[in-house]
Amino acid sequence: MSELPRWEVFKQDGPGKVHQAVGSVHAGDGQHALFTARSVFARRPAAVSLWVARADHIFALTKQELDAGKGLSEGNGGTFYIFGKKTNRRSMTLGDHLGTLEASNPQAALEAARTQYGDDLLVWWLVPDSALVRSTDSAETVESWFAPAKDKTYKQQSSYGVVGQHASAHKKAVRGGDHD
Template sequence: MTQPNPDTQWPRWEVFKQDTDKRPYQAVGSVHAGDPEHALLTARNVFVRRPAAVSLWAVREDDILTATPEELAGKPQLLQTAGAAGTYHVGVKKSHKRSMTFVDLVGTVEASGPGDALKQAQEAHADALAWLVFPDSAKVQTDDDAGTVESWFAPAQEKTYKQQQYYGTIGRHVGELKRSGLMPSRADVHPHVADQPAVQHHEEPVQ
C-alpha cells in the first residue's frame, strides 16, 4: 500500500480537557491540525460533545514525552532526553480500567529538560502505569475569560442531541428501508488526513 507523504500530513496534537474548575485536565484524544487555533477548534468540535467542559489545551505530539515502567526498563536513556529547561506539566495513568482518558495532569515540575521532568514524574508517582510530560511553553489553550467560556462551552449544555440517549427513531425504521431496498450504502463519516484519521480517541488503537 502506498504510504502517505509525511509532508502532506498535519501535525498531531494531544488534547487535554478540563470538565470543571475543580477537576484536573485529562488527555482525551488527539487531532490532526495545521496550527494551534485549528487544533483548538477541532478539539472543541470533537471532544466538547457533552456539557462538562470549561477549558481545552492542545500540545503537539512532538513536544510530549511519555513512558511506561516497561519502556523505561528497556530504554532507560529516555530519562536523559534533552530539551529546554523550564516548567513541565506532569500527567500520570493510575489504572488499567478502560477509560476515555489516557492520563490526568497532576501538577508541574521545574526541570532541565523533558528527560529530567520524566525522572521527577517517575520518582513522585512510582506506582503509575504511565507518565507524560511536556513543557508549559508548548501548550495552547482556550481563553479563561467569561466570554470565551460562554461562547465555546456553554452551548454544549443545550445540545443534548449529541448524547446518545437522546437519539430516537425518525421516519421509517431501518428494517423497512432494508426490505424496500432503500437503505443507503455505508460510508466512512470520520474525517481523515491522507490515510490517517483526523481524530483519535484514546479508547481507539493508534494506526
C-alpha cells in the same frame, strides 16, 4: 506536503477537575488545533477548558520502558506539565494532569515527577510549557465555547430513554429475565 501535524488534546470537564488526555487532532497550527479540538471533543458536555500540544513535542514513557532502564531524550529545561496513567481500569482518557514542575531537562523532570507523584504510574507524559496552547479561561469563553453543548439534548441518549421500554419489558417476559 505530508499530512498536517497531530496535536494531543487535553480536556478539563469542569471547575476543580484536572485536564485529561482525550485524543488528538490533525491541524495546521496551535490555534487551529485548539478550535478543532473544541469541535471534536467538546460537541457534548462537559468541558470548561482545552489544551493542545504537538504530539512530537511531548515526552512519553511507559512503566515497562522505565523498568527496562529507558530514559527521555535531551531537551530544554523549563516548566513541565506532568500527566500520568494510574490504572488499567476501563476509561475514556489516557491520563490525568498531576501537576507542574520546573526542571533543567526532561529527564530531570521525569525523576522529580517520580519522586513527587509516585513510582507506580503506568504511563508518563511530560509536556513542556512552551508546547502548550490553551483556551482562554474567561467566563465569556466558557459560555461561548462550551456551555451551549448542554442545551443540545437531542444528541444525548438520555433524551430517548422512554422509547422501547415496552419492547424490553416484552423481552423480559419472554426470556424470564434480562440477558445482560
